[in-house]
Amino acid sequence: RSKSSQRLISHDIHSNVYNYKSTFSVEIVPICKDNVVCLSPKLAQSLGNMSQICVCIRVTSTIHLIDPSTLQIAEIDGNTYWRHPFNSLFHPKQLEEFIIMDINRVQEKKKGAGAGARSNKHTLAEAWVQKTSELNTDHQYFCCTHLGHILNPGDLVLGFDLANCNLNDEFANKMNPHNIPDVVLIKKSYDRTKRQHRRNWKLKELERDREGMDTDDERQYQDFLEDLEEDEAIRKNVNIYRNADVPVESDTDDDGPPRISLAEMLEDLHISEDATGGEGANMMT
Incomplete structure (x- = not known):
């Protein structure tokens, strides 16, 4: 639920211009998944x-x-x-x-x-x-x-x-x-270390310091990745990319943690040089 209010800061009676300060207060429901x-x-x-x-x-x-x-x-x-x-x-x-x-x-x-x-x-x-x-x-x-x-x-x-x-x-x-x-x-509950090693997909994210792997932020990020693997409804609007550095495992291991199928992954796009072959090269000679 939300509330909004306005306060008049100044106004010009000649040009009929009013300056207001608007304030919005939003209260979020304090319930999360798995509560x-x-x-x-x-x-x-x-x-x-x-x-x-x-x-x-x-x-x-x-x-x-x-x-x-x-x-x-x-x-x-x-x-x-x-x-x-x-x-x-x-x-x-x-x-x-x-x-x-x-x-x-x-x-x-x-x-x-x-x-x-x-x-x-x-x-x-x-x-x-x-x-x-x-x-x-x-x-x-x-x-x-x-x-x-x-x-x-x-x-x-x-x-x-x-x-x-x-x-x-x-x-x-x-x-x-x-x-x-x-x-x-x-x-x-699954082994988190083993789960990370076999994860053959990744998300696009901004560069950040990954040294503190035991921080609350990193644990919450890993929880989010696990939620994506376990719930198809959550990941349907998320772009998931294939991680070429991790080999593809067979689907015969049914006792392991849930995994995202290759059909749901996008191929990662890498552009290393100009599309014409060299940096700034002419398309026609």
Whole structure:
């Protein structure tokens, strides 16, 4: 949402010229992709009686949410959000790594009265997971997830631990504790170093210092590249160029991270000299 205002700075009564100073204030919705949010009961009911705990899977002109326990999806526009505002429950740095101990795909639950649409790009599954930092214990967590189509036993996945955190949220604090999941899984985890080495594409960018590879800016840039690989809808309006320095791998490795096909890449154009053969050479002799 935005606000605008004008203030008269000066004016000339003879020429009828007025000078105004215009001020624009824009407030951006504080929700990002992969955030876990808690909706108000009224908003959740208006969206088809979906769960209050949802995952944001995309942000465009609207906020795209999915209920990880039913696969129900919903879109929230700006006007709806500001009438029923909500916040993210976690910061992205609070993501924890889990290992899938067991996972079972389940049939979609029968729709209730007034239920909304469900995603056909995800698969509902029930999983037992364990934190990689607690492998020396027998403490496991049970959860429902919308990532059943890409997860298998032994896979690493990033998620948020709701069972051992203090949820400082107006709506979450009023929920029945039995309706709050112990863990919400967000995305499958891959080896970032290996992923960078096998990336055979690149983006056009301004020259910048790449020495500080561990900075927040560089990590956010790598997150953006991974989002391009994982989501076709994000990269459809982005020019992706073939990187000739990286050899093309076969598509037989299905267990690796998502990759962009060669058909989606553009050939990089290099002009080393004048098109006529030499610098400033005549086209005809």
